[in-house]
Amino acid sequence: MMQQIYPVTAHSYAYELNKDFHFSAAHYVPHEDAGICQYMHGHTYYANITIAGDELDHTGFLVNFRTIKELIQKRFDHGVMNKDSAFSDIHATAFPTTEVIARVTYEIVQDYLNTLLNQPVCLQVFLRETPTSYCVYRPKEAKK
Ligand SMILES: Nc1nc2c(c(=O)[nH]1)N=C([C@H](O)[C@H](O)COP(=O)(O)OP(=O)(O)OP(=O)(O)O)CN2
Numbered sequence: 445m446m447q448q449i450y451p452v453t454a455h456s457y458a459y460e461l462n463k464d465f466h467f468s469a470a471h472y473v474p475h476e477d478a479g480i481c482q483y484m485h486g487h488t489y490y491a492n493i494t495i496a497g498d499e500l501d502h503t504g505f506l507v508n509f510r511t512i513k514e515l516i517q518k519r520f521d522h523g524v525m526n527k528d529s530a531f532s533d534i535h536a537t538a539f540p541t542t543e544v545i546a547r548v549t550y551e552i553v554q555d556y557l558n559t560l561l562n563q564p565v566c567l568q569v570f571l572r573e574t575p576t577s578y579c580v581y582r583p584k585e586a587k588k
């Protein structure tokens with residue numbers, strides 16, 4: 445696992461946890477302006493998910509680290525991003541770019557967090573696509 449320093453997001457929650465994991469997937473960016481990226485190719489994506497909250501659950505967890513990893517890894521690992529229902533080859537806002545995959549990752553994680561009684565929130569998704577390229581997604585509506 446790649447270890448690195450991630451950008452921090454300021455907030456006033458009592459607890460903040462971060463989960464690192466990775467997954468491998470194929471994709472293409474379905475527009476000719478994407479150059480060679482319009483052709484199918486693969487990456488090992490490295491993700492760091494930041495979750496915060498004020499209350500712990502009955503196990504003393506803000507949220508189970510393992511669940512966060514599995515939500516994303518089980519869905520995308522060794523798959524073709526373009527085939528996943530979260531993405532589209534029609535609308536640019538749903539092309540599986542680093543930016544969109546980071547946003548979709550946030551949406552999957554936050555949808556799960558919304559089911560928890562202690563109501564943690566996802567503050568940031570850091571997604572590295574290549575050794576030299578990454579995106580940080582922070583939801584605009586997140587309470588700080
Ligand atoms: N804003 C974005 N730009 C690009 C994306 C993207 O998702 N968002 N994706 C690509 C390619 O699909 C590719 O995955 C990454 O390209 P790049 O960073 O150029 O990769 P390299 O390994 O070739 O980078 P070097 O630093 O030149 O080695 C393109 N752009």
Ligand SMILES: [Zn+2]
Binds near residue numbers: 481485486487
């Ligand atoms: Zn790519």
